[in-house]
Amino acid sequence: MNASVVDTAALEWVNGADVFATMDPAFRDNIGTDEASALALLATYHAKCLWKDESTGRRIDHIRCEAGYRDLSEAYHDSVEECLVLGGSVELTAEGWFEPGDYFWRPPGWVHSAQSPRGFEAVLMMEGTQPCEGSLHVSRVVRPDADAGQHVAVADPVGPRGYVRRAESRHMPWRAHDDSGTLLGAAGLESKVLSDNPETGTETSLVRFVAGTAATPQAGPHERFVVIVDGxxxxxxxxxxGAGSLLRAAGGEELPAFAAPDTVVAMVKTCPAQHTAAPPKEL
Known part of the structure; x- marks a missing residue:
């Protein structure tokens, strides 16, 4: 299978209420106290699905929530959840206020909810079934408000990457990029490591390509995702x-070669290699 290219400009924003009936019951049945409340909340949620693996449940979405968005309950997931905020601001009861460039990696079992008076935009990722990340199937389990910020599941509360509650990348220095795992094939790269798994050598990083950079990625053992954040x-x-677009290669595949006419920042996510999956067809 060839590497995948997802051009965000070719995707329409999909309203959450429009896909309510097709959601996994573990999510759909735990959004609100009834269908009407769930649909009202989802009407303020918009997404472009950049990647979805039907077999493991992993997905990467570009999301946009309108001003006034507020989850209807506290809840936890059985899956690892990962997020990079691109714009606006959002408060998570377990992690605090997030602004552009802020990131979290949350192991399963931590109770949280989100609210955004101004609205926000983000790259939101659910890891799905991935044993080496301590991640199980994608779900949403409602909990009492008093459980907010607590770990209540049987799963390891730390996980192999640690609980990255809020990495404020705007306060992190750019450092010379170690390309041994990402194999982007470009000189002079700089990066900020947001989370990493020492057991597998995989990571999620922000990588900066200066103007004029030409990248000729090599094949490597890891599955790799490159999401353009800026530029x-x-x-x-x-x-x-442009920003919001995605490149993906399975283990053993090369990412497409590309050039950065001007400075570009991308989120680069490497994962343990697994079987290939078809590009996403729906939210």
């Missing part, structure tokens, strides 16, 4: 991909 890259075939 625009140009593929060898001339296609231009």
């Amino acid at each position: 625009e890259v140009v593929l060898d075939d001339g296609r231009r991909l």
